[in-house]
Amino acid sequence: MTSLQKLADGIYAWIQPGGGSGVSNAGVVVDDDGLTVIDTLMVRSQWEPFVNAVAELGAPVKRVLLTHAHIDHVGGTQAFRNAMVLGSPATSDLLDQPMPVEAYKTFFAPFAEEFDDLGEIGTRPVSHVVDDAAQLTPRIELLPASGHTKGDVMALIADADILFAGDLCFFGVTPLAFQGDPATWADVLEVVAELADVIVPGHGPVGSAAEVRDLQAYLRHCVEGSIPPGPWDQWTDRAERDPINIEKAAMLRAGDDGMPPTMLKAIGLLP
Ligand SMILES: [Zn+2]
Numbered sequence: 375m376t377s378l379q380k381l382a383d384g385i386y387a388w389i390q391p392g393g394g395s396g397v398s399n400a401g402v403v404v405d406d407d408g409l410t411v412i413d414t415l416m417v418r419s420q421w422e423p424f425v426n427a428v429a430e431l432g433a434p435v436k437r438v439l440l441t442h443a444h445i446d447h448v449g450g451t452q453a454f455r456n457a458m459v460l461g462s463p464a465t466s467d468l469l470d471q472p473m474p475v476e477a478y479k480t481f482f483a484p485f486a487e488e489f490d491d492l493g494e495i496g497t498r499p500v501s502h503v504v505d506d507a508a509q510l511t512p513r514i515e516l517l518p519a520s521g522h523t524k525g526d527v528m529a530l531i532a533d534a535d536i537l538f539a540g541d542l543c544f545f546g547v548t549p550l551a552f553q554g555d556p557a558t559w560a561d562v563l564e565v566v567a568e569l570a571d572v573i574v575p576g577h578g579p580v581g582s583a584a585e586v587r588d589l590q591a592y593l594r595h596c597v598e599g600s601i602p603p604g605p606w607d608q609w610t611d612r613a614e615r616d617p618i619n620i621e622k623a624a625m626l627r628a629g630d631d632g633m634p635p636t637m638l639k640a641i642g643l644l645p
Pocket residue numbers: 442444522541576
């Protein structure tokens with residue numbers, strides 16, 4: 375059973391074990407005026423326990439920061455009805471689209487029966503667009519980036535040396551770049567590795583610069599088109615995700631920013 379993991383005074387991570395497809399992390403930062411929740415998990419069985427644990431902190435949730443638009447990070451936004459919702463322009467655009475419930479059922483098969491519920495609840499739109507670096511609260515600095523998607527946002531808590539990296543970091547889990555750019559992503563990680571001592575990834579356990587460097591090396595191999603043995607041999611989801619990442623990098627090199635056919639197969643849109 376997942377619980378809020380205290381990383382520093384007033385800073386918590388919610389780390390879902392395994393970290394595979396649809397199994398993401400979230401966070402909470404306490405400021406004097408209330409709480410900022412960072413990402414909201416996917417389906418009700420995931421976000422309900424998180425929402426209850428956040429309520430036990432006894433302060434109002436003032437802000438929800440969405441690190442990017444993927445459903446395993448934005449599914450629980452309706453549970454924080456009174457908070458402002460912050461996200462990148464790309465996140466805002468995607469949340470304004472109808473939810474592709476059937477594709478989600480295929481891609482996140484273990485959670486398939488929860489998506490009708492989620493489709494009915496829906497997600498909240500972004501109320502405050504983050505298009506530049508900004509000091510959100512006295513503790514939280516927002517850092518826009520790209521690589522995993524076209525609109526990633528990280529949250530740096532400099533006073534505690536902690537970075538919530540969203541899906542710019544996958545630790546112990548193979549990253550997925552179907553809407554990203556592996557080459558750009560690897561470049562961005564050069565900066566990420568230097569930002570904080572403690573890094574909360576979007577998937578997998580809390581880590582540090584060493585895990586960021588492994589992820590960066592993996593992504594560079596995806597760009598090269600073949601992946602030699604390495605620390606990634608211990609990661610989950612390699613078989614499904616290597617071909618998607620390699621194909622996406624090759625497509626971008628050829629000037630094609632479309633969805634990799636290997637990903638279309640994975641969401642049931644190609645046989
Ligand atoms: Zn993602």
